[in-house]
Amino acid sequence: EDQVTQSPEALRLQEGESSSLNCSYTVSGLRGLFWYRQDPGKGPEFLFTLYSAGEEKEKERLKATLTKKESFLHITAPKPEDSATYLCAAMNSGYSTLTFGKGTMLLVSP
Amino acid sequence: EPEVTQTPSHQVTQMGQEVILRCVPISNHLYFYWYRQILGQKVEFLVSFYNNEISEKSEIFDDQFSVERPDGSNFTLKIRSTKLEDSAMYFCASSPQTTNEKLFFGSGTQLSVL
Numbered sequence: 001e002d003q004v005t006q007s008p009e010a011l012r013l014q015e016g017e018s019s020s021l022n023c024s025y026t027v028s029g030l031r032g033l034f035w036y037r038q039d040p041g042k043g044p045e046f047l048f049t050l051y052s053a054g055e056e057k058e059k060e061r062l063k064a065t066l067t068k069k070e071s072f073l074h075i076t077a078p079k080p081e082d083s084a085t086y087l088c089a090a091m092n093s094g095y096s097t098l099t100f101g102k103g104t105m106l107l108v109s110p
Numbered sequence: 111e112p113e114v115t116q117t118p119s120h121q122v123t124q125m126g127q128e129v130i131l132r133c134v135p136i137s138n139h140l141y142f143y144w145y146r147q148i149l150g151q152k153v154e155f156l157v158s159f160y161n162n163e164i165s166e167k168s169e170i171f172d173d174q175f176s177v178e179r180p181d182g183s184n185f186t187l188k189i190r191s192t193k194l195e196d197s198a199m200y201f202c203a204s205s206p207q208t209t210n211e212k213l214f215f216g217s218g219t220q221l222s223v224l
Contacts, residue, residue: 034212043114043201043215044153087153096141097166098213100153 002027004090006101013078013108021073021086021104029093033071035064036087038103044087047073078108112136114216116202122222123192131187131219133202142185143203143213144177146170153201159185192223 003026013019025033032051036044048057050066057064061082063074073086085105089098115134123129135142144156157167157177164177176188185204189196199220203213 036215041217043203043217044213046212046214049212089153095166096158097143097155097168098145098153099155102152 002090002092002099004088004099004101006086006088006104008104009102010105011107013075013106015079015108015110016077018074018076018078020075021088021106023071023073023088023101024069025071025088025090026069027090027092027099031091031093033066034089034091034098035062035071035073036089038085038087047086075106078106080108080110082106083108112214114202114204114214116200116216116219118219119217120220120222122224125194125223126191129189129192129221131189131200131202131221133185133187133216134183135185135202135204136206136214137183139204139206139214141165141205142177142179143205144187145201145203145215146198147201147218148198156187156200189221192221194223197221197223 005024007022032049034049035047038044048064053068055066061076065072085103087103089100091098117132142159145153147153155168157171158165174190178186199218201218202216205213
């Protein structure tokens, strides 16, 4: 059974204080590792897809990296508007469905 | 920017009643999905739909659930006889061409079963 585990569950940062979120995955042949941002009461908003170990993608203050067992979402000099829940999801090679982690709730204080 | 639209945003129903949740996917997308999120829990896959038929479904998607694309724009999820445990946020999603492309999610329908 595919599993995705995210840590920490919650993270509180000061504005400008960089950190990383972790996503550990166990899937039968990874087709893609996805990162989404979810604001309260909203649907997940796509951030990145990573396909193979060693791949990195960046968007503004966010950078996602992938190894054979984990993915990290690095947040550099975060701002209060980066506050959200960040979801990691894995897609295995046999199916087109996403297995989500529980998410990391990020709060950035000014 | 095109977006997935879901209606209603909130639905309250009595246990045993039928509900239909509606979605308008992005117009040129080919793959459609329903996911749900029970409060405090993970987003869970329910069903995927391609070429007017179900392509995959999870164990959650039992005989009480059905999906339909009644016309060229709408995609619906029907729950025939709702249970208390069906209370959740239901998300519709669509993707353009291949199944490992990014999914675009709607804002969800919060279903409360009393």
